[in-house]
Amino acid sequence: MRRRATLALAVLALAAPAGATAAECPKTTxxxxxxxxMCPVCGTPLGLATEAPQxxxxxxxxxxxxxxCRSKDEIKAALVDEFGENVLALPGSDGFDLAAYLVPGLAxxxxxxxxxxxxxxxxxxxxxxxxxxTIADGPPAPGSAQRDRLQTDLDRxxx
Numbered sequence: 001m002r003r004r005a006t007l008a009l010a011v012l013a014l015a016a017p018a019g020a021t022a023a024e025c026p027k028t029t030x031x032x033x034x035x036x037x038m039c040p041v042c043g044t045p046l047g048l049a050t051e052a053p054q055x056x057x058x059x060x061x062x063x064x065x066x067x068x069c070r071s072k073d074e075i076k077a078a079l080v081d082e083f084g085e086n087v088l089a090l091p092g093s094d095g096f097d098l099a100a101y102l103v104p105g106l107a108x109x110x111x112x113x114x115x116x117x118x119x120x121x122x123x124x125x126x127x128x129x130x131x132x133x134t135i136a137d138g139p140p141a142p143g144s145a146q147r148d149r150l151q152t153d154l155d156r157x158x159x
Contacts, residue, residue: 025069033062033075040086058083 031047039049039058049055061082065075079087142150 026071028066028070028072028075030059030062030066033066033072033079034059036072036076036089037062037079037087038089040083043086045089058087 034047035045037046037058038044039046039052039055041054042049042052046055046058058079061079062075065078070078076088
């Protein structure tokens with residue numbers, strides 16, 4: 001009986017560190033990392049680059065990193081070290097790469113401002129036109145000289 005208890009304690013003692021290690025391991029998967037990186041040869045996201053040999057090497061590299069219990073950020077840093085900056089699908093968040101985030105945002109803001117300014121100006125011009133009696137009645141009637149000239153021109157042409 002003592003022997004069994006000692007054996008059971010020994011098994012538990014050996015299993016406990018393995019369970020603690022598994023709990024400390026980040027839950028990163030290949031598909032999770034594939035969404036954030038690209039095949040540097042194809043220029044396509046790694047999830048779509050199925051046949052390229054470079055993509056296969058990159059996937060194998062990621063699998064080894066996941067098996068070594070690396071976090072997603074650690075794997076991406078190792079990919080940059082191994083394959084270069086072109087492996088990242090998203091630009092960096094500092095320096096010139098910051099423009100990739102700022103320029104589209106500024107373009108949307110400026111476009112929205114232009115649409116708003118045009119709409120406000122259009123509404124004001126319509127209100128001004130409605131208040132102006134000369135515009136509301138239409139163009140002024142032609143004078144007698146204009147009517148005579150028009151009739152002369154029409155008589156000249158046989159329609």
